[in-house]
Amino acid sequence: MIGNFFHLPSHRRFSIPFRYYDPEKEEMQNREDRIKRELGIHEKKEFNKNYRPNIRGQFRQAMGNSSKTASEARRRSNTRLITLIVILSIAAYLFFKF
Template sequence: MIGRFFHTPAAKKFHVNPRFYDPDKDERDERERRIKDELGIKGKKSEGGKPFRPNVRGQFRQAQEGFVRSSEKGRRASNTRLIFLILILTLIFYLFFYSDFSF
């Protein structure tokens, strides 16, 4: 029981799997690409007969539209609350200092 009272847990171990980078393979791939471009050899083709070209242009902005709209709604609600709070505090200040009520 006393031994368990002073027990400190073991440190968590951090393990990273190393990645292998082969600069020779990158040079070889780049050389093959240049040679194919010079000889006019087309690369891999997709099912439609045309090479694959990702349609990325504008997708980030389209994905963020929903986020922007929700943040604008939150900003409007926050501004409305702030204005309402300022009006209430102004009314309390007026009643406290400029009226005949005494507390």
């Protein structure tokens, strides 16, 4: 009974096996790279130095959520808030008046 009271669990090991590892493909790629270096073949990778990814808001656009619906939701939220404040202020006025 006392032994179970002070029981400390052992640590768990963190291990993720490689799922998509293909040693033959990696070996072939290394061989191709080595041969291209020996022959002096350089693959030209064209890229734009001025490119800057613009991912802000891309998820909303992809999901079809336009700014129009966001502004409508904001407007409805503000209307509800103002209505709630007016109702509470009227209730407080009537409570303290009587």
